[in-house]
Amino acid sequence: MSTCRHFVPLLEPFRDGELSPADVVDVEQHLVECERCAERLRLGEALRLSLKEHVRAASPVTDAFEDRIRMALAAERGREERLASPGDMHGRMLSWRGIMPIAAAAAVVMVWAASANNRVADSKTTSKADIASTPASVEKLIEDLVANHQRSTGPQFTEQTLLPQLETEVGVPVRAPNFKPYGAYWEGVSVVPVNNQRAASLRYRLSGHKLTVYVYDASRMPVRSTLKERIVRSAPVYVGSRHGVSIAATERSNGVGYAIATDLNNDESAELVASIY
Secondary structure (H helix, E strand, O other), X not given: OHHHHHHHHHHHHHHOOOOOHHHHHHHXXXXXXXXXXXXXXHHHHHHHHHHHHHHHXXXXXOHHHHHHHHHHHHHHHHHHHHHOOOOXXXXXXXXXXXXXXXXXXXXXXXXXHHHHHHHHHHHHHOOOOXXXXXXXXXXHHHHHHHHHHHOOOOOOEOOHHHHHHHHHHHOOOOOOOOOHHHOEEEEEEEEEEEOOEEEEXXXXXXXXXXXXXXXXXXXXXXXXXXXXXXXXXOEEEEEEEEOOEEEEEEEXXXXXXXXXXXOOOHHHHHHHHHOOO
């Protein structure tokens, strides 16, 4: 344990290539011997990749933006050429050395401003009451849940102790339900996109059946709204089927939503989701 406490702060600079050669050798040796730290490293890499993909999708570079940058550079070049004498190549080269950093800085500012505007616009147009509120949007949520359940890709990581780190990705606390009384065993977890939102996808295996439990922000993913309500264990759960997959959902008072996707029947999936507390 003391060894892990020494190496955990080094994992991020190790991933970024910021350690000295001697420290790199020490960390690599520790990762070979310690599966927990190796899992931490894989989780960090997966979260970074997921965040990068989300940012790229949220703020794509448009053709209009590229055209504005080209026009700004062309205008600056024309201005410099008018100021410089025809034979003053030295002065022109010096001028361009000054222009490029300024143009690069201007481009960065424009990108930042565009991104900020997008974030402001998103905050205005994606209030919790509006996100995925139409029946068609909710159906898209459920279709994404089913499609992810049916995919055979492996989990991003398998260690349950790392689940709390997913809250920044998903927006709500993430914990693993205890399905041991039903004979289910844990396989791992991934963060998956669900109709422009994100959910934690926890995988279990139950008597040969694949079981996927989703944890998500219920205010942004109203999965239950197109499912049928029933009472199990004196609490409401919401059940339906899509493409031969049973979907059962429930919500907790802290805003955490849970949904189960499985090839078990609706009664069994409703019992499982009702057991989550």
